[in-house]
Each structure stands twice: as C-alpha cells, then as structure tokens.
Amino acid sequence: MKKYPSVTLAIFLRITFAVLESAMLFRSFLPTLAMVTTIGGSLARADEGMWLFNNPPLQQLKTKYHFEPTPQWLEHLQKASVRFNSGGSGSFVSANGLCITNHHVGADALQKASSDEHNYLRDGFYAKTQSEEIKCADLELNVLMSIEDVTTRVKSSVKSALSAEAASKARDNAIAEIEKESKEKTGLRSDVVKLYQGGAYHLYCYKRYDDVRIVFAPEQQMAFYGGDPDNFEYPRFDLDICIFRAYENGQTAKIDNYLNWNPHGPSDGELTFVSGSPGRTDRQLTVDELADRRDREVPGWLNLFNRREVLLNAWGQRSFENARRAREDFFGDQNNRKRYDGYVAALFDPEIWRAIEQREQKLRDAISANPKLKAAIDAYDRIKKAQAELAGIAPRYGYLEQERPLTVGYRGPRAFYGTLFKYARLLTRAIEERGKPNGERIAPFRDSAKESLELELFSTEPVYDDYEILRLTDSMTDFAEKFGGNDSLVKQVLAGKSPHARAVELVTGTKLKDVGFRKDIYGKDAAALQNIHDPMLELARLIDGPAREARKAHDVQEEIKEQAYAEIAKARFAIEGTSNYPDATFTLRLSYGTVRGYEEDGKKIPPFTNFAGLYQRAAEHHNQPPFDLPPRWVDGKAKLNLNTPFNFVSDADIIGGNSGSPVVNKANEFVGIIFDGNIQSLVLDCIFSDKQARAVSVDSAAISEALREVYRADTLADELEGKKK
C-alpha cells in the first residue's frame, strides 16, 4: 500500500521545514542514477520524474515518445485530479462528481462510517441510489486551480543579516501573509509550496470539497487481496478502489474537468501518464544525513512499527470487534514496516551506497571547480553538525512533540498514542496559538488551515474506550521505558499510577469524546482553559512546555539545515539549470511511463494479470486468509470474463501519496489507477532504476467488469462509462 497521511500533517511538515520528520511520511526517494548522469552532462533519460504541471517534461516526451501534450490537455488533467486529505490521490470520473481513489485511501472514511453493526471497511458498500450515499465524517478533497510563482516575495522577506531563527520567522511570516491574502481574494484554499529545497516558492490555490459521500467500496479482502504477504509484490490481484461523490450545497457537484472512462485499459508497451500528489522525495540528501537515517532514524521507526504491529495484532486476535477497531491502524503499521525494511535493505546495499557517494562527490567536484559556487561546499559540514544535534534532541522531540510518523492521520506524539490525546493537544495548542500573529503560529493553527483543523477537531469518528486505553497504556509505557521510571516528567505524566491505571483514568475521565464538549472548549480563551478540569486536557497542558522546548531546539537545527541545503540547491541549479523536476511535496505532479513487464531471478514477469490468475492463486492457498475470496467472488466466477486484465505495471516514477492517482492514455482517458509499487520499487527510495522497479495499477477494464458482474452495480458502471447520467 502506498499511502500519504492527512493534509493537516502535510502542512505541519511543509512549514516547519521538518526534513527529518517528514521523511517518515513517505517512501522517501533519493537522487536517481539519472540525476547523477545529469550532473555529468548526459541527456539520456529513463521515464523518470515527478514534474510540475507548470513545467512539464515536454522535451522528453517529444524526443522519446513523439508526443506533445497541449496546454489544454495539461489543464484538463490537472483539474480532473484530486488530492485526498486522508492521504492520497484520486480523480473525477463523471460530470456528477464521482471521484475514484484507492480503497486504502478511502479506508479511513470507511472505518469512520462503520460500526459493530455495519463493517463497510471489511464488507464493502454500494449505494444503489444517491440517497443511500454515506456522508464522510471528515474527508476533504482538494483540486488544484492555479499556480503562481511567489519566489521573489518570499525570498525578499529574509534579510541576509538575520539569525537562523529570525530568518525562519520572517519567511514563515511572508508565507502566511501571501496565503491569507490569496485566501481572502479568491476564497480558495491557498498554500505556498516550497520547491527545489527553497530554490522556488509557488502559490497553489485549491478548490475544496468537504461534503463527500461514499458510493462504492469492495470488500477489503479484494482491495488488499494477499494481505501483508503480497503487499509490495507482483504479480498482484487487487481491486484496490473506492468511489466517492462530491457534493456542493447539498447537490451533486457539477464537474467540468473529469476523465473519460476507457473500459478496455491500456496495452502492453503503451505510453501512460500518472497525475497525482507524490508525498515526499529526498533526492538531495547528503551522504552524512543518509548515513544517520540508515543507522539511527529508520531503525528507530522500525522499532516503533514492530511494537505497534505486535500490539494491535495481539489485541485484534482477542475478538472480531477488536480486530475491526484496530484494522486500519494495524494495516498501516504492517505497510510501513515492510516499506522501511525495504528502505533499510537498500541503504545497506553497497552498490546503492557507492552510487550515492559518487553522486555527491560529482556535485561537490562541480561546485568546487566553480569559483562563484565553491563557498557552498561548507554547507555539507553544517548539515553534518546540525544532524548530530538533531540526534541528541530526537528522543524528547520524538516522544513529546513530533507528529505520529507514518500512521494514517495525526495521532499525537509517540508518548501519547490515541485520538483523545490528539484532541487535547489540538485544542490546547489552537487556543494558545490563536493569541499570536498568524505568521508566528505553528502551521496547523494558521488562518489558512483553520477549516482543516476544525474538520479534524469536530470529527464524529467513533472513539472506543478500550482501544484508546490499549494504545495510551502502550505508548506511555514506551515513554517510561525510554526516559526511565525515575525521570521527573515521566513521574508527572504517570501521576503516581501505572501506565495502565493512568490510561484508564485519562480515557474514562475525559469528556473529549463528546464533540459538543470539544466545540465548547474550542470557543474558550487561554485563561478560561486553565479552569477546565479535564484529565486529558490537563495532561496536554502539562507536557506542552517541554514539548514546545523540544520543538524549538529541533526547528533551530532544521533551519540551519534548510539554509545549507538551499545553498547546495542553489549551486546545483547554477550547474544543472532547470532541466530537473523538484523533490515531491504532496502537491500535484505529472509522471509518465510505459506499460511493461520485467525479469526477476531469470523469470519473465508479464505486465498484466487477469481474473483467471486470481482464482488460481486462491486455489493454491486452499482459499485460506489472506488469500481467501469473498463469497461474492466465489459465486461470481461463472459470470466473469476470466481473461479480463486485472492489474498491470508500468515504469512511471511514483511514490507514497500517488496512491489512487489516475493512469491516463494519450487521449487523456482513464485506463487505470495506481495502488502500489513492487518490492523492487523500494530500492527506488535510494536509486532510480527502471530495470525492475514498477508502479502497480488496477486496470479500468477490471473495474468495469467487476462492477457489472460481481457487484451488480450497473448503474454506477454506466455513469462511469458515460452511458447514462
């Protein structure tokens, strides 16, 4: 599964320049071999790159594929593309607001809409009529309407004499001002996006849809067929889709730019395009920072993922209802564990490591050789020093302040894992930050993020006491283990109780489960908050000081790195020109690639699977989990055309956050939907290669066939295929 967490989180990251922390949110790509080549001056290119819509790879497409997309072609695809705040991509596929994404992107919404009576996440859902569509608790869709270069204005705000902290504040201020102005002028969500490590700043304006309803989801077992064992593998047999409908003013949204549905999918060897929001790449990191990541950071995250996976698995096995409650978090932890196991494996591959070292050496040589640029070489050392400082700050920052790495949505810092603490933290911070000038606030509390914050804070997502207690007990135990039972903050947090007893007290004692109470608190000022005696809010207040201290120490070092990386990036631009795409930033990008298979251990892996293969795989595993077929699919076999292509691979350059991205052909028709990369694509985190690394998609033909023959959703299929309205 590829998945990108909530937009709220993304905003945190972008504005705090938290390179370290944000790296945890995605399959982080490192500079590619092709870019190494670029440094060397060659023009040879694979199907590489996550290109800006205002700087598309026109030359590459023309040279290699003799294809020249028009501005209209690009605008249509841009405006048909949708970003999900629950962490992923999608696209409009009907004039009446139908929007398709992955099941694992929609899972959060399905989970929140479920109860112990209706398990839509597990069992699937289909609204035969519009009146049956289920409104999502807190799902927001964003459509990119315009891009404006605001680099000059942002950069001019930072005077050269400023200290690191002051520079950061000045830049944040300028960004907040631009966003606020734009928001007031256009009414659109307005985000300033930092590109090229601060080489450029673009203002992105989004149309928001916050009335989104669930139309269709298959059984999770079909969306995630093969489970953890098949995750990141190929061949695959997954119907990883989920269909929503956007509404405006209580009516179905009228969509001008939507993709026409091609019910036949792509062909072997066909050129395709991927339009989506890849989360984050780190293709510019220094060798020193990568070594620290390999030896310290990623192992630390894996330690957490392993711990969580074991915790949720053990608890989930105690009853069906437990399993249902933990299901999505559990899958998230498994997914991250597999992803980062692959990432670490790649970084410990000497061939890859040599290429990383060579890439840096070549750039250093080029910088050193240029008298105007050579001062930038010092930046490498500054990064190394800052990284060492960050390692020292990491424990306190990680446990008290840093947002949950890589889980779905914000879940509080490592020491306080759960929905209720999250509310307490957001409320406490919202009230305090509100008293500051907009530009000085922590990112999610700025005016531009107000709607997203309130959406999250006033969510009607169900909260289960037992599940909250389980997670809070474990995370406070983790905290106590890390700092020791004699640590004074640990003692204050536990208040003379065991982690379990304290978690019970906090969870059963707080009123934060009640949306009304949260709204009431949100309306108060800082002075009034002091008089509220709610144990969870009091805990959030207790750790707020130490947490903010850790954040401050962390941000100072990040700012030093930020400036150093900007200096290197500047030198790189001077050498490379603008021929390259910037690192991914969970903003809209265009990738392209050919549908094609690959070789593995001397065996040819064809690009397509089909329904026949699905039934064969189930039979090989005696239809046992996670290879079991839902009853509908057992019964439906006779009606299905078993030769229908099911999943396919292409060599497009994608990453976490691209989940749910539409795959379109040259005619701009929807021919498939990205949902994963193969295991070899985990290597792509470090080195680009199109030898084996592949993006994995569901074929549009499979979607049409399954909707009609298995789910008897002809009305929906007709609407997708434009046969009815």
Next chain:
Amino acid sequence: MKKYPSVTLAIFLRITFAVLESAMLFRSFLPTLAMVTTIGGSLARADEGMWLFNNPPLQQLKTKYHFEPTPQWLEHLQKASVRFNSGGSGSFVSANGLCITNHHVGADALQKASSDEHNYLRDGFYAKTQSEEIKCADLELNVLMSIEDVTTRVKSSVKSALSAEAASKARDNAIAEIEKESKEKTGLRSDVVKLYQGGAYHLYCYKRYDDVRIVFAPEQQMAFYGGDPDNFEYPRFDLDICIFRAYENGQTAKIDNYLNWNPHGPSDGELTFVSGSPGRTDRQLTVDELADRRDREVPGWLNLFNRREVLLNAWGQRSFENARRAREDFFGDQNNRKRYDGYVAALFDPEIWRAIEQREQKLRDAISANPKLKAAIDAYDRIKKAQAELAGIAPRYGYLEQERPLTVGYRGPRAFYGTLFKYARLLTRAIEERGKPNGERIAPFRDSAKESLELELFSTEPVYDDYEILRLTDSMTDFAEKFGGNDSLVKQVLAGKSPHARAVELVTGTKLKDVGFRKDIYGKDAAALQNIHDPMLELARLIDGPAREARKAHDVQEEIKEQAYAEIAKARFAIEGTSNYPDATFTLRLSYGTVRGYEEDGKKIPPFTNFAGLYQRAAEHHNQPPFDLPPRWVDGKAKLNLNTPFNFVSDADIIGGNSGSPVVNKANEFVGIIFDGNIQSLVLDCIFSDKQARAVSVDSAAISEALREVYRADTLADELEGKKK
C-alpha cells in the same frame, strides 16, 4: 506457555554467573511480600516457595496443612521427576519409561521429527505400538539421583587476596574439578549448583536418558488452544501434554520411581504439590539493578521479540510450509513478548515498586544496625557501579557473544540468528577451548558438558536454507543498524555485500548442514581449523576475538556483582537464618498449594474448567483460529463426558521451567500437569501474591478421557492408569 531453554544454555548461565543474561531466560521473580514480612520477623506465610528437596518446608506443611511427608515420600517424588534439556519439567508415569510433559516442552522434538510430509507438531502423533515410537533427534532427560553439600570445598578455593577475575577463575576451577571427579566416580552427569547467591554450593548428580521416543502428542491447536490471545489467561481449555518413553540399551527403561496415575484429578480446596525445575528467580536483586532492568534491559529484549515476531509472522504468512518451519520460534517469541510486557507493566506499577524499595530498605536497616554486618552496605554501591559498566558493554556483548535470550535452544548471538551460525560458533569454540585446562574453559565446553554439546552439535534437526537466510539477513541487518554501516566490524562481517547477499553466500556456501562435515571438523585441532575454507566457520572465527573481549569485560563486572551479592546474601542469612528457600536455578524444587479460584474485576473465577466450556468458547468465536477445534474434537464431542474437568488453578509458587511439572496429591499420585500461569502471575515476577496469581494445570481426568474418547489411545491410557503391563 512457560518454557525454559536448553540445559546447555542453563550451564552457560550457572557457571558464568551471568545474572543479567540469565534473567532473560525465565519469568524472573523478585522477592516476595512474604519475604519482606520475614525480614520484619513475622512467621505468616502463604503457599510460597520453591523448596530444596534436601530442605523441604516441613514446618509450613505441618502448621498449615497438618501434613508431614516422609523421607521416602520425598525421595519417590524426586526420582519420578524429570528435567527436559529442551527446556522444562516432566515425570515418569509408568514402570516402562512413559514420561509426561507439556506439548510446548516437547514441541522442539516434534518439530525436529516433522517434515513437509508429516507435521507432527501441528497434527499430533500417536504410536499405537512401541515399534512406531519416533526416536528424538537430540533430547536428553535428567533425573536427580543425589544431592551433596560442597560449599566448603568451593569456598576454600577462593583466597581473600585474589582479584575479581582470579577469584572467578579459582572458583570455576574448583567447581570443574568437583564435577569431573564425581562424573568419573559415579558415571552420572554431575553439576555443582550455586544456591543462595553463592551462600551454598550443592553437587547434583543426574541419571541421563538420551534415547527418548515420542509416544503421543495432541494437535498443537489443542495443546495451545486459544493461541496467543489466551496465553497467560484463565479460564483455559488446553490439552498441553506430550508423552515420551525413555529407552536404555535399546529397551524400554525400567523405572522404579514413577507416579501412580489418578484418573479423577484433584478437588477444589485440595492440597497439591508441584515437583519441577523452575528456571530462575531474582528475588534478591537491588533496587538499582531492577531499575536498570526496567528502563534498559527488558525494553531492549522486547524490541528484539517484537522484531522477531513480526519477521516470522510475515514470512510464515507467505506459505503453509514457511509457517510450519517458523512455527515454534514464532510461538516462542510471542510467548516471551507477552511475558515481558507483563513483567515491565509490573515494574512500572508504583505499588509494586514501593514494596521493592521498602524490602530493600528493611534489609539495609537490619544490616546497618548490626556492627558485624554493616560493612556489607557498601556492596549496594558496587552493584550499582558494575551495573552501569555492564550497560556500556551491553551492545557488543549482546550482539556478538550473549546466547540468544529466551528462544528455544541456543541460536547464536543476536547478530547471527540461525542454526548454521550456531554450529560454526560451537565448533570454533569447542576446538579452541579443548586446548585449555578444563576449569578455564567456557562452561559448555567443559568435560562435564561434553555429551550435551555433542548431542547439540550432531543433531539431525532439519536445516532449511530459506529459513536460515531469512533469520541471518534480519539479524545481520539488526547488527548493522546497531553499530552503523561505517563500523569496521560491520564492514568485515558484511564483506562488501548487503546483509541479504551475504546471508545467501554464507548459508548456501557452508557445508555445516552436513552432520558428517560437522563431525569431521569437530575432530580437528585449532591449526587444522585454520585451513578449512568454509564461509560460516570463517565468519565465526572473524568475530571470535571481539566476542571474547566483550565476554571478558562482561564477566569481570559480573564477578564484582557476584561478590557483592554474596556479601549481601551472607548478611541476609545472618539475619534470616535458613528459613528461606533459595532463588530458582533450573534444578529440582518442591512447591505446594491449594486448588482454588479467585476474583477478577468483581467476578468469581472458579478453579476448574471442563470440556463443555471448551465447546462453548469455540462456538463464541465461530470456530475461527485460534479458537478452532481440530476435526477429531468436533467429531469426538458426542462420546466425551462434557463435565470432565479440563484445566484447574492452584496457588503454588511456580515459574518458567516448571512447565510440565507433575501436580501430585498427598498420596503422591499424579493428578495434573502444570502448563502456564495466569496473567496475574506475571505480577509475581515482582511481588508474590496469592490473591489472584495462579498456576494453571491440565487435569489428569481430562487426559484420561481425551486419550480414550478422542484419540482412541486406550492402550496408552491403560498403561498410564496401570491397568496392563
């Protein structure tokens, strides 16, 4: 599951005085409240204690239960008790060598006897005739024949002027000499056991049985019904038994002392006895050492168990055969994770922690108040300092030298997890240690342990390349993560390859899978070994130097602690007299207790479950794993007397290593078999309480009924019940 690893490992521990490392092998109990009370002078006692057979709790039994076991009664029970080198306890239950233990103790043997064709571990086994019994690959049974006090001789070997290192060597030498002499004189396995933290040394002589055959095992699903969710829980429904037969000279062993089978089990409120080999308790540790364990050591082990559990679970899900290969290691990791989660939870309970602190304070006060003893107070500081040194040594020691914590059998140190490296390490060490005087060797290479070593080294246990590669890749990755990719030893170990590529090279390149090759190498001397070019042996030689260095540094600190603890123990004896039992040492002990239920969250938990409860539990979980019933049990329901008692609890003082211990009544009849403790007994690791903590047993009535009605094993049931032969 309670399980104690191999005897070989136990020998390592006992002789190296590895307090730290051995604590990982058991559910470590800490001093009980009753002992605190004892310090205060009270005589009130619960059913507490793991008593020596040469110093049984006669007074307690007489006072509380008006029962006075005779010397003959004690000798009979002692000699009917059996220690399993695969990690647990058992007892002879027929004149012709039948020996019963837990399924999870026999699991290692069942696993080794299985193949992809016959999965006896999963599916069970029954030899209808003696000729069908399966000889175990490397299982050794020990029966304690005599106990002799050798304290004076051991202690007189240590002159007061000796350095810590020299003292340790002198003591080891004396012990090795005593063991050797005794072995030569009696022909029996002879172990000197350190008791009361070095207050006393007793020589234990064992009769060994190394021709052991499998007679009966139920399906693992019935032995471990409810799986990880029900592990350490009550009520329970587990048939956790496995029956072997001992042979001598190719004939069934003739057993004089065996337990008569009582087919009715015990009654509510009845006094029962448990005779078995509890692994290790740590009821004397200082507050400082326990704080270090709570904050550093146990979290480190849990990190490893979580990592392993996730690794083996993910791999096991890829195919049925993978799951079979990893099954036992996987269950071991889950078991340890649950156990240590409970242990840490207890140490973070402020009530328990206060009791620990008070216990130490009382003892300190009593020592300080006595002019003859008060010099011993300094020992507390020496322990604290040594513990801090050990924390610094821990990473290198743990990854390169320390035996696998808490897995079943020796598996190599943390960095090199797998059977093949284990052989390489054992061979390399055996050859090198052989050249030294017996007393200076590392424990498992002394003459007294020769047979056990060879049993392990020449095992015919199947070795699977894929499983070896999986584990070695992961553990070398763990090693590289811990020390960093730039560490010179990491670089030497990986030899310019990725952990996976290196593991493939090592596993596919070594000849150590071949028993003949291992025997051949074992016959060589150190010079000849240098000329063997086998990649795994070369790796073992490469890390031998650094590993031995880490061991040496570790042992120096352990010896300092050893002496300091001995000083405190000496002072304690002076205060307490001999009224107490010593900490457990995986040697035979006698516990006692009443069959009785308890209260939980205001609910009464009755002491017995029955077969009807089993079927009810399966129905509640829709017969889904891990609550599914094997077909034999579904079919057998009609024939079973559903009111037959199945499992029961008593308040006897037990711990890991007691698994498989017989439960006998006052008539010395077999009425049940220990297989677990409830979740509240995890608290017993820190504080004794008979309020809720309970030992869990299979009722003898259930065994008789199941053998006859479900397994149609009347011949076996008849032999057990003494109806034939």
